[in-house]
Structures are given as structure tokens and as C-alpha cells.
Amino acid sequence: MKEVVGVGLIGYGTVGSGVVRILHEHKEKMERETGCDVVVKKIVVRDKEKERSYPLHGAQLTTCIEDILEDTSIHVVVEVMGGTEEAKEYILRAFEAKKHVVTANKDLLAMHGEELLNAAARNGSDLYYEASVAGGIPxxxxxxxxxxxxxxxxxxxxxxxxxxxxxxxxxxxxxxxxxxxxxxxxxxxxxxxxxxxxxxxxxxxxxxxxxxxxxxxxxxxxxxxxxxxxxxxxxxxxxxxxxxxxxxxxxxxxxxxxxxxxxxxxxxxxxxxxxxxxxxxxxxxxxxxxxxxxxxxxGPGAGQLPTATAVVSDIVTVVKHMRLGTTGKAMSFASRSKVLQDDSNIHSKYFLRVHMKDETGTFLALTKSFVQENISFDKILQLPLDDENAEVVVVTHSTSKKQIQQVCASLDSQYMEMVSLYRVEGE
Amino acid sequence: MKEVVGVGLIGYGTVGSGVVRILHEHKEKMERETGCDVVVKKIVVRDKEKERSYPLHGAQLTTCIEDILEDTSIHVVVEVMGGTEEAKEYILRAFEAKKHVVTANKDLLAMHGEELLNAAARNGSDLYYEASVAGGIPxxxxxxxxxxxxxxxxxxxxxxxxxxxxxxxxxxxxxxxxxxxxxxxxxxxxxxxxxxxxxxxxxxxxxxxxxxxxxxxxxxxxxxxxxxxxxxxxxxxxxxxxxxxxxxxxxxxxxxxxxxxxxxxxxxxxxxxxxxxxxxxxxxxxxxxxxxxxxxxxGPGAGQLPTATAVVSDIVTVVKHMRLGTTGKAMSFASRSKVLQDDSNIHSKYFLRVHMKDETGTFLALTKSFVQENISFDKILQLPLDDENAEVVVVTHSTSKKQIQQVCASLDSQYMEMVSLYRVEGE
Known part of the structure; x- marks a missing residue:
């Protein structure tokens, strides 16, 4: 008989039910990939009585996180409840219970990624989160x-x-x-x-x-x-x-x-x-x-099945690591200390829309403001706006964020209205 | 002091020199990723005296494969010589010498992939080959x-x-x-x-x-x-x-x-x-x-540095496995037995160019040939070819490979000339 790997879900919304569905429908491929029978045993929900349109395929609903944490037949905890504080607490407790964790929670990772990865390493646990960015794209x-x-x-x-x-x-x-x-x-x-x-x-x-x-x-x-x-x-x-x-x-x-x-x-x-x-x-x-x-x-950036696919691929990785005895050995999240770029060193092209009086000299004033900051134009489009005003659209050559900010301040002080400012990329 | 992982290269052409260059130039990142100092120690070439435009960065040239196989300070063998028979022999001998192998050799993998992967597993060795398909794309x-x-x-x-x-x-x-x-x-x-x-x-x-x-x-x-x-x-x-x-x-x-x-x-x-x-x-x-x-x-499908990047990423994977003690545990190459699809079950749309006499009735005959095979048209374009002949371009709706072959045979027997036949995909 195949070894059974137990999975506990925290949360049973769109992604959670997708995970249950994929594990059920792709059972044969899962077995082929991992050599194990991967089974969702328990699902923590807020309200057990709530009507649910997704089949549970044998999983048991509970409102109590301890039912998962204390169940030694559950090896992998999948957090798909969302939010940060409660989810973080549950994941940390899962590591303490020596369970592995897969999550799709980008907010949590962006905020507490390092703390969670350190806690995983301390407990010999895996933490994977492919689904947190760009859903189905690995x-x-x-x-x-x-x-x-x-x-x-x-x-x-x-x-x-x-x-x-x-x-x-x-x-x-x-x-x-x-x-x-x-x-x-x-x-x-x-x-x-x-x-x-x-x-x-x-x-x-x-x-x-x-x-x-x-x-x-x-x-x-x-x-x-x-x-x-x-x-x-x-x-x-x-x-x-x-x-x-x-x-x-x-x-x-x-x-x-x-x-x-x-x-x-x-x-x-x-x-x-x-x-x-x-x-x-x-x-x-x-x-x-x-x-x-x-x-x-x-690929698809979201959606039930693409996101659930990423979660289940992470489960496959964890199960492979369990079989190979290599869990908890992910390399560190970030080994270099942070150095942020100065605004004067961040360059790109910009697209600006400026409204100004349609009078002799205003266009010259606009041009001067750019020349002062050493910014040259790539494209210019001038259109009448109404009887008295004109709209000028400018695409600059590459310039620094600092310079463009100074130009905007300068235009403002000359009663020209900066309607829009966008970066231009990919040229 | 950092642990040193020794690399031996077989072949020193475009990709090989790219590997040496990336390992040298991205030394800091390699150390960060693997915690090791990854160093190319020896390179097997056919002719030691040949003028080379790429720097060796301290690697030693040799014409003798044994210099790599018997060197216990070399842990990873990178095969970038190409060809199949000799490359296969060297890789099998590398496994016997308990070394790990990274290769960019698609011909070899397509032909002997299973045998090589089995030999790797038997010897507790890793075998990676990301560079063999689509160069720099993982x-x-x-x-x-x-x-x-x-x-x-x-x-x-x-x-x-x-x-x-x-x-x-x-x-x-x-x-x-x-x-x-x-x-x-x-x-x-x-x-x-x-x-x-x-x-x-x-x-x-x-x-x-x-x-x-x-x-x-x-x-x-x-x-x-x-x-x-x-x-x-x-x-x-x-x-x-x-x-x-x-x-x-x-x-x-x-x-x-x-x-x-x-x-x-x-x-x-x-x-x-x-x-x-x-x-x-x-x-x-x-x-x-x-x-x-x-x-x-x-991404880039070929080229020195993209291909070399894929090779070096594989080396990183192997070095990580070495440090984790998980080499030789890749899952099997192919666990299902082969079942090939029957031609009558392979469907697609087709684009055909037919030359035929520009006479009453020939277009009807063409149409009948398709109707007989139950193939309907998605697009038709008829153009005069010369005084006596017309060119007809047809795009069919989805049909089986078998049906389209029968139509082609039928047109042929009616003295229509099938000039071109292409599949149409992505609609």
C-alpha cells in the first residue's frame, strides 16, 4: 500500500476548494509524481454549517485549528484563509507542530516572509508560496x-x-x-x-x-x-x-x-x-x-484552478522533500542587506500631459523648464483644448525621477496644469 | 574558508567558454546561492595547443578524460562536447566515478535519456539537462x-x-x-x-x-x-x-x-x-x-550566454543537492508506458494549396473530395494561376490526419496538384 501524506487546509474558499478538487481529480498523477497518496484530511472553516457548493471528497470540516495541529497524520498545512495576523499565528504554530506549510498569501509573505522562513528552518519544516505571485505562472x-x-x-x-x-x-x-x-x-x-x-x-x-x-x-x-x-x-x-x-x-x-x-x-x-x-x-x-x-x-494571474495548481505543485515539492528527507533546507530568503536606489539614479522616459494658456510664449516657457533640467523631448503633440487653452503631450527621453519631479514643480509655479504623468517602459 | 566544489568541463567551445565566464563573473552570486566556491579545475579538449580566444580563468587544459575522472577534487562534470556515442561513454564513466553531470546535449538526452538517468540513480549521482531545450528558458x-x-x-x-x-x-x-x-x-x-x-x-x-x-x-x-x-x-x-x-x-x-x-x-x-x-x-x-x-x-533559444546560464543554473542545483546530501534522488524520467495516438485521432485544421485546370466542374470535384471525407471549409481563396490553371487555397475546419491524407490521395487521382499542405494551429 502507498504511504499516505495527510494535508490539512485552513480556509475553504475558492482556492481551497480548488486544491481539494485538483488533489482528487489528479490523484493518479500525484501518485506518479510523489509515490504517495496525498489526501486532504481536515479543513478548518469559520462556520461548519454554512452551505458549500464544493464536494469535500472525504475531508472533515472543523472550526478548531487544534484539530489540524494535533493530528499527527497531517503532515502538510495549506493556508488559504487570507489575512495576515491570524494566518501568521497559525503558520508559526504549524511549524512548532513540525508540519510543513504551503500558502498562497502574498500579503503575509511580503510582510513577514523572513520571520516565517526562519521559523520554518528552525523547525525543519518546508514553507512554499509559489501561488502568492502570478497565480498559475511558476x-x-x-x-x-x-x-x-x-x-x-x-x-x-x-x-x-x-x-x-x-x-x-x-x-x-x-x-x-x-x-x-x-x-x-x-x-x-x-x-x-x-x-x-x-x-x-x-x-x-x-x-x-x-x-x-x-x-x-x-x-x-x-x-x-x-x-x-x-x-x-x-x-x-x-x-x-x-x-x-x-x-x-x-x-x-x-x-x-x-x-x-x-x-x-x-x-x-x-x-x-x-x-x-x-x-x-x-x-x-x-x-x-x-x-x-x-x-x-x-499565464493566468489568478483564478481558482491556476492558483490551486500552484499550491498543489508546492505540495508535490514538499512531499518529494519528505520522501527524500530534505525538508527544512530551503536556502535563505535574502542574504544581502538592503540598499535602495537614489531618485537621481532611477531613470526612465516619461509621458506628460500639460494644460496651458494658448498664448505666445507659454510653449517656450514649457520648453525652457525642460531644458533647465537637461531633459530632451522624444515626442510632442499639441492640441487645442478650448478657446483659451491648449493641451500639450510630451514624451521625454530617458531622465531621472528627481529631474522629472523638479520639472513638475517648475511647471506648477508657472500656472501650467500637469494633468497626467506616466512612466514609459519597454522602448 | 568556503568549501570548494570542483567542476570539470568536457569540451571548450562556445557554451563551455560561456560556462567558465559566468562562473567567473558571477562568483559572488554563486557563493551566495550555494555557500560554496564553484571552480572550473580542468577542461578536456581535443587539441591543447589550439589558439583560444577565451580566458581560462585558472582552469587547466588536458586531452585526457582520465584527468577529470580520476581527480577527486572534481565533483561535477559538465559535458558540452556534443555528439552522442563518445559523450555517452564519458558521462557513464563519470557516474561510475561518482561524479554528477550537467549536459546541454539534446541529441544524447533524446536518444539515451532513460539509460543515463538510470545510471545516475544507481551511482547516487545527479544528472541535469535544462540547457538541452530552449537555451535560456527554464x-x-x-x-x-x-x-x-x-x-x-x-x-x-x-x-x-x-x-x-x-x-x-x-x-x-x-x-x-x-x-x-x-x-x-x-x-x-x-x-x-x-x-x-x-x-x-x-x-x-x-x-x-x-x-x-x-x-x-x-x-x-x-x-x-x-x-x-x-x-x-x-x-x-x-x-x-x-x-x-x-x-x-x-x-x-x-x-x-x-x-x-x-x-x-x-x-x-x-x-x-x-x-x-x-x-x-x-x-x-x-x-x-x-x-x-x-x-x-x-526567451532566447540559443546563444552562448543564455545556454551557459542554463548549464550553470543546473550546476547550482547540483551543488545545493551536494550540500543537502540529496544527490541522486531525481524522480524517474518516465513512469508510464508509451501509447501513441492513432492518425484518425489526431485533429487539426489544414491549409492546402491546390493547382487545377480552370474548367467548369473541377472546383466541384475538389469540393466533392472534401465532402466525401466529411471535411468542411473554413476559408477559401481562388486565384488565376495562368491561362489554363487556377490556384485554390483552402483552410479546413478541424479534421483528422487520416482524413486529410485520404483527401490528398483523392485529389491526386483526379490530376489536381497538391502544392502545399500545412497544419493550422492556435485558432
């Missing part, structure tokens, strides 16, 4: 194992499915931000409080995990320069399109001369760039390595 | 670890950089097959005997490795239905383009109802498909998993 493995020998220079990608869906609809169907948000909420793609998605916080947490792994440097949420899509307008998208760009919520993490910068912001990408073709809820992450050049990982 | 790790829990349904991709470069030039610049081959040879992208690339043999070997890993089924080179790009004409590309397609040399491996089919052939892809945008020497592999849906891995 990007963390790609970074940690596949490109282990290369020096990662930059990671850039679309890591939030909700906002990518919204921006796709806004771009392709001309829907307003408010309209597409309501639609996404109705379809269940966006939460009733969409802050985490639309303000870029979710993407920022994923970039923290990617940057930490990519650069072996422990960065924090506070180190990410975050801007969301709340203020993106149809006019922004149309003018960007006229100049050959499409807008995406892009996370970047870059190392230069030993210092890193991490940002999340609505960013313009040339229409011909592969990231421009990543539509709807799909995610894609570009990795630039010194030796390998550019590679891209593309 | 696709094998993606298949084996990242999607371990999913049931892989189909793997489809561009896995040969030379032919992709050639087809890109033919499509975008209108160059003939002969012209672009000469150009590729001059640039060093194609060998003086280009057979392995242009006849699809190289791609077929990679598909053998991908199919074996994806389906855990030991398939052989003979199981691949291979067609190369030698007979692709400008006219084919132009007519395909008129109907919205671009041509790529596509490898597919598909499992349906427990049986697999593997093919390599010039294939038409809709221009909007992400694979259509994979240009020049880049590679990309789509993986369709039952649960995850579609994911794609994209």
Missing part, C-alpha cells in the same frame, strides 16, 4: 532555480489580474474607470472594496516578493513607490494610443550598481512590446538577466 | 516542478532558433529559403550542413524531451512526425499572410485519452497569436494544463 521557481546562476538586473511585469482586466476593457471598449470597476465587481473580478487592486497595493506586495527573490535582498512594502490606476482617464488612454502606447499597471524592480528600486505604476508600453499583448486577467513577468538576456513567463 | 523546471500537480494536455512551441530566424527573415523581408539559409550560414546561425535544423530534427529531439517530461512517457525520436522547412516557398508565406496567418516551425506534443502524438512541422498560426510575435532566434513554449490553462515561457 515564476518564483524560474527566478530561484532556473536563473540561479544569472545576475538578475530587472524584473518587470503585469502582476495584478483585476487591474489588467480593467485597463484592457478601458482601452479596447472605451469604458470609463468607474464603469469598468462596476462591471468587474459584478463579475467578481474586483472586490467591493477595490483598494488593494486599483491602488496597486496587491501588485506592490508581489513586487516585494519578486524583488526579494530576484536580488536576494530583503525589501519591504514601504520601499515600493506605488501608484494605482484610480486616476487613469479615457483621454490619457487615447492620447497614449495616438503616440503608439498602451497603458498597463506595471511593476518594476531593478538593480543598478548594487542598489535597487521598486515601483508599481500605470505605465505606457509600446504597442509592439510583448507585454502590450497581455490582455484581460492574464499576467506576465519579464526577467532581464545579465547573461540570459530577456525571458518572459506568461 | 522550461524543463517549469514542466517538472512548476506544473507538477497539473495534467499537461499539450505542449506547443518554437524550439529551434535557426529556423525561426530563417522564417522571420523570409516573412518580413521576402527573402527566399536559399537566400536566407546562405545568410544564416554566413552569420553562424546555421551549420554548413543545416540538415538538423531545417529538416526539423533538432526540434524533434527537443520535443522528445518535452513530451517525455510533460507526459511522464518515454517517447522516442521515431515517434515524432517530422517535417522541415526546406520546401517552404515565398508563395506559401504570401498566401498564408493573405488569410491572416504567419508560418512558424512548430513542435507539438499532445495527450488525448491516454495516447500521445508528437510532431514538428511548418505550421500556420494566426497573426494575433502570441507565438506569431516570437521573432528571430527567440524560442517560446506554450504549455496547456488541464487546471492552469495556458502558460507560456519565452
Amino acid at each position: 515564476i518564483l521557481r524560474g527566478l530561484v532555480d532556473g536563473l540561479a546562476s544569472d545576475r538578475i538586473q530587472k524584473v518587470m511585469g503585469i502582476v495584478n489580474g483585476t487591474t489588467n482586466y480593467m485597463l484592457t476593457k478601458m482601452t479596447e471598449e472605451g469604458v470609463s474607470y468607474e464603469g469598468v470597476l462596476r462591471e468587474a465587481q459584478a463579475l467578481g473580478f474586483a472586490e467591493s472594496d477595490p483598494t488593494a487592486d486599483v491602488d496597486g497595493l496587491d501588485a506592490a506586495r508581489k513586487m516585494v516578493i519578486l524583488a526579494t527573490l530576484g536580488f536576494s535582498m530583503k525589501v519591504a512594502f514601504e520601499d515600493v513607490d506605488v501608484k494605482g490606476i484610480r486616476h487613469v482617464t479615457q483621454k490619457d488612454l487615447q492620447l497614449a494610443s495616438q503616440l503608439g502606447y498602451v497603458m498597463k499597471l506595471i511593476g518594476t524592480a531593478e538593480e543598478k550598481d548594487g542598489a535597487v528600486s521598486i515601483s508599481v505604476a500605470p505605465t505606457l508600453i509600446p504597442k509592439s512590446h510583448p507585454l502590450a499583448g497581455v490582455r484581460n486577467e492574464y499576467n506576465a513577468v519579464y526577467v532581464y538577466g545579465e547573461a540570459v538576456g530577456q525571458t518572459m513567463f506568461y | 522550461i524543463l523546471r517549469g514542466l517538472v516542478d512548476g506544473l507538477a500537480s497539473d495534467r499537461i494536455q499539450k505542449v506547443m512551441g518554437i524550439v529551434n532558433g535557426t529556423t525561426n530566424y530563417m522564417l522571420t527573415k523570409m516573412t518580413e523581408e521576402g527573402v527566399s529559403y536559399e537566400g536566407v539559409l546562405r545568410e544564416a550560414q554566413a552569420l553562424g546561425f546555421a551549420e554548413s550542413d543545416p540538415t538538423a535544423d531545417v529538416d526539423g530534427l533538432d526540434a524533434a529531439r527537443k520535443m522528445v524531451i518535452l513530451a517525455t517530461l510533460g507526459f511522464s512517457m518515454k517517447v522516442a525520436f521515431e515517434d515524432v512526425d517530422v517535417k522541415g522547412i526546406r520546401h517552404v516557398t515565398q508563395k506559401d508565406l504570401q498566401l498564408a499572410s493573405q488569410l491572416g496567418y504567419v508560418m512558424k516551425l512548430i513542435g507539438t506534443a499532445e495527450e488525448k485519452d491516454g495516447a500521445v502524438s508528437i510532431s514538428v512541422a511548418p505550421t500556420l498560426i494566426p497573426k494575433s497569436h502570441p507565438l506569431a510575435g516570437v521573432r528571430n532566434e527567440y524560442n517560446a513554449v506554450y504549455v496547456y494544463g488541464e487546471a492552469v490553462g495556458q502558460t507560456m515561457f519565452y
Whole structure:
């Protein structure tokens, strides 16, 4: 008879039920991969009586975490309850009970990753979290194992499915931000409080995990320069399109001369760039390595089964380690101390929309402000706005974040209105 | 002092010198990743006196394989000599000497993969070969670890950089097959005997490795239905383009109802498909998993540093295993016995070019031939060819390989000339 590996789930929402389903439906492949029978034994839920539409396939519901922690037939704990404080406590207690943990909880990892990994190592336990970034795309493995020998220079990608869906609809169907948000909420793609998605916080947490792994440097949420899509307008998208760009919520993490910068912001990408073709809820992450050049990982960024697949692949890894007797031996999360890049060293191109009086001399004043900061123009588009005012759209050549901030301050002091400012990447 | 892990190279061509360079230049990251000092100690070459443009960074050249096999300070043997028989013998002897092996040799893996993996396991050795497929893209790790829990349904991709470069030039610049081959040879992208690339043999070997890993089924080179790009004409590309397609040399491996089919052939892809945008020497592999849906891995398919990066990432994996005491424990190559798909069960759409007499009734005869096999048309394009003959281009709806073969035989017997026949994928 095959050895049985017991799994305990904390949480039984969309992802949790997907995990139960995959373990059940892919039973044969699981056995082939691990040589074991991997069985979900218990599931901790808040309310045992609640009607559930997913079959339990023999698992037992409980409201009591101790039922899992004290069950010696349960070897792997899968945390899919979400939230941070309670989830962290349960995971730490699971390690103390010498159990291994798989989680899809990006908030938790971004906030307490190092503490959790240290606790895992102390207890000889495994901790895996592939599902925490870009759902079904095995990007963390790609970074940690596949490109282990290369020096990662930059990671850039679309890591939030909700906002990518919204921006796709806004771009392709001309829907307003408010309209597409309501639609996404109705379809269940966006939460009733969409802050985490639309303000870029979710993407920022994923970039923290990617940057930490990519650069072996422990960065924090506070180190990410975050801007969301709340203020993106149809006019922004149309003018960007006229100049050959499409807008995406892009996370970047870059190392230069030993210092890193991490940002999340609505960013313009040339229409011909592969990231421009990543539509709807799909995610894609570009990795630039010194030796390998550019590679891209593309796939569904969320969704029940893709996310559950990543969780179950982590369970497979843990079970293999259990069989080989190699659990608790993951290499450290981040071995280098953190050095953040100075704003004067963070370079990119920028797209600006400025409203100004349509009078002789104002365009010259605008130009002077840029020249003063040594910024040259790549593209310019001027359009009449109304009888008295003009709209000027500028795409700069590469310039530093510090310089662009100084230009903005200077325009402001000259009564020109900076309507929008976006980074341009991928040219 | 750090533990030193000794590496012995067999072969010192492009990839070998890239390995030496990356180990040297990324020394700090290697130490961080593995906790060891990874040093190339000896390199086996045919001719010690030959002028070499790459620095050796302290490695010692030898013409004698025993210098590596008998050196107990060498733990990892990297085979980058190419070829199959001699390389196989050296690798088997390395295992007997209890050394671990990393190779980039796809021909060897496609032909003798199982034997080598068994020999590795018997001797407690590791054998890794990420670089053998799609150079810098960590696709094998993606298949084996990242999607371990999913049931892989189909793997489809561009896995040969030379032919992709050639087809890109033919499509975008209108160059003939002969012209672009000469150009590729001059640039060093194609060998003086280009057979392995242009006849699809190289791609077929990679598909053998991908199919074996994806389906855990030991398939052989003979199981691949291979067609190369030698007979692709400008006219084919132009007519395909008129109907919205671009041509790529596509490898597919598909499992349906427990049986697999593997093919390599010039294939038409809709221009909007992400694979259509994979240009020049880049590679990309789509993986369709039952649960995850579609994911794609994209990157440089060849080249010194991308390939060397994959080799060195494998060395990192081996060194980690050495430190953890877990070498020689890779799971088996292929645990299921082989079942090949019947031609009547292999379905796809087809693009056909037929030349026929421009007379009343011939088009009806053509149509009847298709109706007889129950094949319906998706697109039709008829053009005059000369005074007496017409060219008809047909794209069928999905049909079986067997049916399309019968139609071809039937057209042939009616004196219609089948000029070209290509599969259509990705719609």
C-alpha cells in the first residue's frame, strides 16, 4: 500500500476548494509524481454549517485549528484563509507542530516572509508560496532555480489580474474607470472594496516578493513607490494610443550598481512590446538577466484552478522533500542587506500631459523648464483644448525621477496644469 | 574558508567558454546561492595547443578524460562536447566515478535519456539537462516542478532558433529559403550542413524531451512526425499572410485519452497569436494544463550566454543537492508506458494549396473530395494561376490526419496538384 501524506487546509474558499478538487481529480498523477497518496484530511472553516457548493471528497470540516495541529497524520498545512495576523499565528504554530506549510498569501509573505522562513528552518519544516505571485505562472521557481546562476538586473511585469482586466476593457471598449470597476465587481473580478487592486497595493506586495527573490535582498512594502490606476482617464488612454502606447499597471524592480528600486505604476508600453499583448486577467513577468538576456513567463494571474495548481505543485515539492528527507533546507530568503536606489539614479522616459494658456510664449516657457533640467523631448503633440487653452503631450527621453519631479514643480509655479504623468517602459 | 566544489568541463567551445565566464563573473552570486566556491579545475579538449580566444580563468587544459575522472577534487562534470556515442561513454564513466553531470546535449538526452538517468540513480549521482531545450528558458523546471500537480494536455512551441530566424527573415523581408539559409550560414546561425535544423530534427529531439517530461512517457525520436522547412516557398508565406496567418516551425506534443502524438512541422498560426510575435532566434513554449490553462515561457533559444546560464543554473542545483546530501534522488524520467495516438485521432485544421485546370466542374470535384471525407471549409481563396490553371487555397475546419491524407490521395487521382499542405494551429 502507498504511504499516505495527510494535508490539512485552513480556509475553504475558492482556492481551497480548488486544491481539494485538483488533489482528487489528479490523484493518479500525484501518485506518479510523489509515490504517495496525498489526501486532504481536515479543513478548518469559520462556520461548519454554512452551505458549500464544493464536494469535500472525504475531508472533515472543523472550526478548531487544534484539530489540524494535533493530528499527527497531517503532515502538510495549506493556508488559504487570507489575512495576515491570524494566518501568521497559525503558520508559526504549524511549524512548532513540525508540519510543513504551503500558502498562497502574498500579503503575509511580503510582510513577514523572513520571520516565517526562519521559523520554518528552525523547525525543519518546508514553507512554499509559489501561488502568492502570478497565480498559475511558476515564476518564483524560474527566478530561484532556473536563473540561479544569472545576475538578475530587472524584473518587470503585469502582476495584478483585476487591474489588467480593467485597463484592457478601458482601452479596447472605451469604458470609463468607474464603469469598468462596476462591471468587474459584478463579475467578481474586483472586490467591493477595490483598494488593494486599483491602488496597486496587491501588485506592490508581489513586487516585494519578486524583488526579494530576484536580488536576494530583503525589501519591504514601504520601499515600493506605488501608484494605482484610480486616476487613469479615457483621454490619457487615447492620447497614449495616438503616440503608439498602451497603458498597463506595471511593476518594476531593478538593480543598478548594487542598489535597487521598486515601483508599481500605470505605465505606457509600446504597442509592439510583448507585454502590450497581455490582455484581460492574464499576467506576465519579464526577467532581464545579465547573461540570459530577456525571458518572459506568461499565464493566468489568478483564478481558482491556476492558483490551486500552484499550491498543489508546492505540495508535490514538499512531499518529494519528505520522501527524500530534505525538508527544512530551503536556502535563505535574502542574504544581502538592503540598499535602495537614489531618485537621481532611477531613470526612465516619461509621458506628460500639460494644460496651458494658448498664448505666445507659454510653449517656450514649457520648453525652457525642460531644458533647465537637461531633459530632451522624444515626442510632442499639441492640441487645442478650448478657446483659451491648449493641451500639450510630451514624451521625454530617458531622465531621472528627481529631474522629472523638479520639472513638475517648475511647471506648477508657472500656472501650467500637469494633468497626467506616466512612466514609459519597454522602448 | 568556503568549501570548494570542483567542476570539470568536457569540451571548450562556445557554451563551455560561456560556462567558465559566468562562473567567473558571477562568483559572488554563486557563493551566495550555494555557500560554496564553484571552480572550473580542468577542461578536456581535443587539441591543447589550439589558439583560444577565451580566458581560462585558472582552469587547466588536458586531452585526457582520465584527468577529470580520476581527480577527486572534481565533483561535477559538465559535458558540452556534443555528439552522442563518445559523450555517452564519458558521462557513464563519470557516474561510475561518482561524479554528477550537467549536459546541454539534446541529441544524447533524446536518444539515451532513460539509460543515463538510470545510471545516475544507481551511482547516487545527479544528472541535469535544462540547457538541452530552449537555451535560456527554464522550461524543463517549469514542466517538472512548476506544473507538477497539473495534467499537461499539450505542449506547443518554437524550439529551434535557426529556423525561426530563417522564417522571420523570409516573412518580413521576402527573402527566399536559399537566400536566407546562405545568410544564416554566413552569420553562424546555421551549420554548413543545416540538415538538423531545417529538416526539423533538432526540434524533434527537443520535443522528445518535452513530451517525455510533460507526459511522464518515454517517447522516442521515431515517434515524432517530422517535417522541415526546406520546401517552404515565398508563395506559401504570401498566401498564408493573405488569410491572416504567419508560418512558424512548430513542435507539438499532445495527450488525448491516454495516447500521445508528437510532431514538428511548418505550421500556420494566426497573426494575433502570441507565438506569431516570437521573432528571430527567440524560442517560446506554450504549455496547456488541464487546471492552469495556458502558460507560456519565452526567451532566447540559443546563444552562448543564455545556454551557459542554463548549464550553470543546473550546476547550482547540483551543488545545493551536494550540500543537502540529496544527490541522486531525481524522480524517474518516465513512469508510464508509451501509447501513441492513432492518425484518425489526431485533429487539426489544414491549409492546402491546390493547382487545377480552370474548367467548369473541377472546383466541384475538389469540393466533392472534401465532402466525401466529411471535411468542411473554413476559408477559401481562388486565384488565376495562368491561362489554363487556377490556384485554390483552402483552410479546413478541424479534421483528422487520416482524413486529410485520404483527401490528398483523392485529389491526386483526379490530376489536381497538391502544392502545399500545412497544419493550422492556435485558432
